[in-house]
Amino acid sequence: GVTGEGGLGGWVPGATPRFLPDEIARPIAKGADLIVQNHYHPDGKPETDQSSIGIYFAKNPPTKTVLTIPLVQRNLSIPAGDAHYKVEASFTTPIALTVINIAPHMHLLGREMSVTAVLPDGSERPMIRINDWDFNWQGTYSYREPLLLPAGTRIDMVAYYDNSAANPRNPNDPPKLVRWGEQTTDEMSIAFIQCVLSSARERQQLLAALAVQLRNQIPTRALRNNPFRSPAAVLALFTLLSGGKDTISREQFKRFLDQYPQVPAALFDLLDTNSDGVITNEEFQGLIRLLGG
Numbered sequence: 001g002v003t004g005e006g007g008l009g010g011w012v013p014g015a016t017p018r019f020l021p022d023e024i025a026r027p028i029a030k031g032a033d034l035i036v037q038n039h040y041h042p043d044g045k046p047e048t049d050q051s052s053i054g055i056y057f058a059k060n061p062p063t064k065t066v067l068t069i070p071l072v073q074r075n076l077s078i079p080a081g082d083a084h085y086k087v088e089a090s091f092t093t094p095i096a097l098t099v100i101n102i103a104p105h106m107h108l109l110g111r112e113m114s115v116t117a118v119l120p121d122g123s124e125r126p127m128i129r130i131n132d133w134d135f136n137w138q139g140t141y142s143y144r145e146p147l148l149l150p151a152g153t154r155i156d157m158v159a160y161y162d163n164s165a166a167n168p169r170n171p172n173d174p175p176k177l178v179r180w181g182e183q184t185t186d187e188m189s190i191a192f193i194q195c196v197l198s199s200a201r202e203r204q205q206l207l208a209a210l211a212v213q214l215r216n217q218i219p220t221r222a223l224r225n226n227p228f229r230s231p232a233a234v235l236a237l238f239t240l241l242s243g244g245k246d247t248i249s250r251e252q253f254k255r256f257l258d259q260y261p262q263v264p265a266a267l268f269d270l271l272d273t274n275s276d277g278v279i280t281n282e283e284f285q286g287l288i289r290l291l292g293g
Contacts, residue, residue: 007068008034008055012105014137017054024196025062041184066100067203069093069193069210071115071157076187078109080175083164085109087189089157094209095202099147102128103140103192107184108169109161110135115191120152127155128191135169135184146196157191204270211267231285238284247278 008026038051073089104113115127128141163175171185172178178187197203241256242248253268271279271286
């Protein structure tokens with residue numbers, strides 16, 4: 001597999017292209033590879049692909065960047081026949097956020113999704129609500145004015161799925177247990193929240209918070225033996241990845257990401273506290289703080 005360092009965008013049925021404001025852009029490091037991932041679903045006969053991609057460059061040097069927060073729940077296990085299966089996920093931001101758009105994502109069993117911001121004073125601000133989900137009418141919803149959320153705001157997502165025979169979009173007849181997966185006949189539960197950031201420090205703070213709360217997305221069965229809680233287990237993992245050496249390179253770290261696909265690639269930069277391009281054993285022990293739970 002290939003480990004990405006961050007997404008530039010994506011397409012789902014119903015989506016349309018959108019431009020960022022002139023002063024905002026997505027950074028791409030010099031020498032980076034741009035990789036396209038397509039999801040195909042077999043239909044029993046040969047098909048052709050007409051995919052094309054347009055990349056637009058900033059007209060002027062940007063003063064701000066964007067980062068997409070994936071508010072996601074991977075622990076999906078939707079029983080056959082359940083017409084109102086509830087899924088929840090939350091994220092608490094350590095910094096003030098300027099949110100410019102939001103993009104819910106589910107598959108064929110999805111029926112409803114709402115995302116709500118709960119401010120530190122307890123007041124609530126609705127971010128989006130879809131009462132009749134249509135897989136073929138997805139897209140990004142931009143706010144007329146940026147949504148300003150103070151540090152400490154908790155963002156809650158609630159979604160419902162219909163895995164009954166009465167759902168005309170159900171791909172399984174009869175219905176069967178459905179879990180998380182990339183096929184259209186699997187399911188997902190994500191709200192992509194795009195935020196504007198003013199500095200590299202804000203990006204690091206937000207990525208660190210995402211990594212900390214990532215442990216809630218590690219499958220429940222894996223949490224029973226969470227290797228990130230024990231210094232000895234983390235040391236053993238460090239020794240394995242480093243090949244018995246004193247440091248782990250970015251390339252070696254990709255082996256860790258392959259084993260734990262829920263972990264963001266940005267975790268390397270969070271652990272590399274002195275930014276020297278390698279991770280020492282002492283730095284690697286930061287996994288306990290970030291993912292230990």
